[in-house]
Amino acid sequence: MKVIVCVKQTFDTEAKIELKDGKISEQGINLIINPYDEVAVEGAIQLKEKGVASEVIVVSAGSDKAIDAIRTALAMGADRGILIKQDTGADEYARAVALATAIKAENPGLVLAGHVAADDGASQVPTRVAEILGFPHVNVITGIEIADGKATCTTEADGGSAVIEVAVPAVISSQVSWNEPRYPSMKGIMQAKKKPVANVDAAAVENKTKIIEFSLPAAKTAGIKIEDEVDVCAAKLADWMLNTVKIQVK
Amino acid sequence: MAGTWVFVEQKDGNIRKVTFEMLSELKKGGDEVSAVLFGKGVEGLATDLAKYGADKVYVADDDVFAAYNTGAYVAQITAMIKEYKPNCVLFAHSFNGRDMASRLAQKLDAGLATDAVAAEITAGKGIFTRAIYAGKAIAKVEVAGDPVLATIRPGVWDVGDTAGAGEVVKPALAVTPADVYQVQKSFAATVSARPDLAEAAIVVSGGRGCKGAEGITLVEQLADVLGAAVGGSRASVDSGWLGHEYQVGQTGKVVLPNLYIACGISGAIQHLAGMSSSKNIAAINTDTEAPIFNVSDFGVVSDLFKTIPLLIGELKK
Numbered sequence: 001m002k003v004i005v006c007v008k009q010t011f012d013t014e015a016k017i018e019l020k021d022g023k024i025s026e027q028g029i030n031l032i033i034n035p036y037d038e039v040a041v042e043g044a045i046q047l048k049e050k051g052v053a054s055e056v057i058v059v060s061a062g063s064d065k066a067i068d069a070i071r072t073a074l075a076m077g078a079d080r081g082i083l084i085k086q087d088t089g090a091d092e093y094a095r096a097v098a099l100a101t102a103i104k105a106e107n108p109g110l111v112l113a114g115h116v117a118a119d120d121g122a123s124q125v126p127t128r129v130a131e132i133l134g135f136p137h138v139n140v141i142t143g144i145e146i147a148d149g150k151a152t153c154t155t156e157a158d159g160g161s162a163v164i165e166v167a168v169p170a171v172i173s174s175q176v177s178w179n180e181p182r183y184p185s186m187k188g189i190m191q192a193k194k195k196p197v198a199n200v201d202a203a204a205v206e207n208k209t210k211i212i213e214f215s216l217p218a219a220k221t222a223g224i225k226i227e228d229e230v231d232v233c234a235a236k237l238a239d240w241m242l243n244t245v246k247i248q249v250k
Numbered sequence: 251m252a253g254t255w256v257f258v259e260q261k262d263g264n265i266r267k268v269t270f271e272m273l274s275e276l277k278k279g280g281d282e283v284s285a286v287l288f289g290k291g292v293e294g295l296a297t298d299l300a301k302y303g304a305d306k307v308y309v310a311d312d313d314v315f316a317a318y319n320t321g322a323y324v325a326q327i328t329a330m331i332k333e334y335k336p337n338c339v340l341f342a343h344s345f346n347g348r349d350m351a352s353r354l355a356q357k358l359d360a361g362l363a364t365d366a367v368a369a370e371i372t373a374g375k376g377i378f379t380r381a382i383y384a385g386k387a388i389a390k391v392e393v394a395g396d397p398v399l400a401t402i403r404p405g406v407w408d409v410g411d412t413a414g415a416g417e418v419v420k421p422a423l424a425v426t427p428a429d430v431y432q433v434q435k436s437f438a439a440t441v442s443a444r445p446d447l448a449e450a451a452i453v454v455s456g457g458r459g460c461k462g463a464e465g466i467t468l469v470e471q472l473a474d475v476l477g478a479a480v481g482g483s484r485a486s487v488d489s490g491w492l493g494h495e496y497q498v499g500q501t502g503k504v505v506l507p508n509l510y511i512a513c514g515i516s517g518a519i520q521h522l523a524g525m526s527s528s529k530n531i532a533a534i535n536t537d538t539e540a541p542i543f544n545v546s547d548f549g550v551v552s553d554l555f556k557t558i559p560l561l562i563g564e565l566k567k
Contacts, residue, residue, distance in 0.1 A: 013519075015519070024383075093356070118383075119383055124352040128353075137320070158318075159446070160439040161440075162434055163435040165435055166431055166433070175494070207361075213389070214387060223549070227538060233550035234563075237534070241509065250475055
């Protein structure tokens, strides 16, 4: 079974966000694989190790820089990559169309992706890709078993966890608690340089949404800070909670 | 045009508060507000929905809707949208809401704003405010569409008390067997006496300073005195003291309670992103230089192991 993993290159989660000319500045920002997608890459490699996946293909839509995200996934153990050149201003719709077009050409048995990107936080793209491909999907999984043409997924759900079964091919999106992504070995990094990465242009579609303004949240100002004996600290904190925040104690 | 719709979040006959928040907010606009309710044996909930502003309640009651099912729910609402032509449909930004809205948006070839914290909706257009980079930046997004689609973060709007007529409308069932492509084999409800982290009015979180299970137990004890939810930083989740579902921050949950109490949390940028929009923030940390104090309304430089028991004592006085 051919497994495709969609990866997005995002800012490091420790990055401080600044604006330049009204846009999010990329200056000095360390770029990483979206942490949720990294888990999907690990999941795909584990499926290959179990003999379920025959080939793991990494697909990313983005700028030329996204090649680094693909190379990282290849160093982890994916077999080859596809870089879809797309403006980073593409919205979830345009991104999903670009990814689905490239995925369809590969005729995969399974498509994996992170359930959300750490940058835009939209959590739309995997589900949209599934709809375009006409595949079933399951979101926010923490475990998967594939057998008899079915994917049985453990998922996080509202108020608990559910086990959902779908036929494959399907689009499955990962929660970060699914697995612990491996660090690429030195050997893996060397091998990744030789693995093939195809370059394709994104399907030409217009965005369905438009960002009209970026801003930064109002800076929080530090309030009261008490440095005193612990009983004084506790008493003052309790007083603030009860009389300023006006909480109710059970 | 049939006004604005709110898709009802309910499980086992309990409507989530975010549904009432959305109804109340839309009711302020003066347009006709409708609730869209899917489930089995749920018609009785229409009264509650009317109480918070629903002029109409569209009820699709069938076995196929007993548990959330993407394909069935999307097929049903797609047919209803075509028939009744709402100008806007809002969903809760929950696991189900964002799943359903994303699949629906693509089916309609439409845009979608997810996890919005504010909305300005006019005919055929919505301008939604979204927190991006988990709240480190804010984007205003314009979504044109017929209908305009968005998911709304729980807790950003207040529940009002303006009632609507609550007229029950029963649309035709529009689900085919092919739509039921997901089969729910089992569901394990989280057994907790504590409120849901995403909706709690008070959150008590523990970080690296908790040092282990003992520290987390203190955090839980304080939470229980306050009727609060328990959360944690990435450090306490990575250390295995708390499950990932408790993580607050950029790769966890974004919370905005009335009061957030950070215990032994230094305040890494990715954690601050998840909690700094809280209305009131308290911090307990031994390190006077900890960045958490820069966003705290009230901080105490002290050891949580000594402070929390004394604090509980003071609160119970």
